[in-house]
Amino acid sequence: xxxxxxSVWNTGFGKSMTGKLQSAQAMLDSEVMRLMEPYMPxxxxxxxxxMQVATYIGxxxxxxxxxxxxxxYHNNGKIGRLTGPLRGPRYxxxxxxxxxxxxxxxxEHKTGGKIK
Numbered sequence: 282x283x284x285x286x287x288s289v290w291n292t293g294f295g296k297s298m299t300g301k302l303q304s305a306q307a308m309l310d311s312e313v314m315r316l317m318e319p320y321m322p323x324x325x326x327x328x329x330x331x332m333q334v335a336t337y338i339g340x341x342x343x344x345x346x347x348x349x350x351x352x353x354y355h356n357n358g359k360i361g362r363l364t365g366p367l368r369g370p371r372y373x374x375x376x377x378x379x380x381x382x383x384x385x386x387x388x389e390h391k392t393g394g395k396i397k
Contacts, residue, residue, distance in 0.1 A: 305391035307339035312387055314343055316380050320372035322353055323364050343373075
């Protein structure tokens with residue numbers, strides 16, 4: 282016998298999924314900022330304030346717009362030295378390692394999907 286397959290495109294799928302993905306990205310950006318703040322070095326708070334002002338929620342980019350942000354991020358200094366036990370270099374990478382399941386749950390919840 283022969284087997285036939287017919288695909289029918291749901292015309293509302295694109296718009297619906299785009300909305301879900303945009304909502305997931307905005308929620309993810311906000312949560313990354315919230316979770317990353319305790320990991321960021323804080324002498325004056327300027328880097329944290331810069332992140333809050335320079336980041337456009339939903340863009341998929343969390344920005345820290347100080348002239349020294351890259352140097353501080355890539356510094357080989359000690360963790361916990363700058364006003365908190367988690368604060369120090371490579372704050373995004375360390376936050377992500379500690380919180381990946383929580384970040385994945387946000388995406389799954391907002392999109393209705395499952396991350397493998």
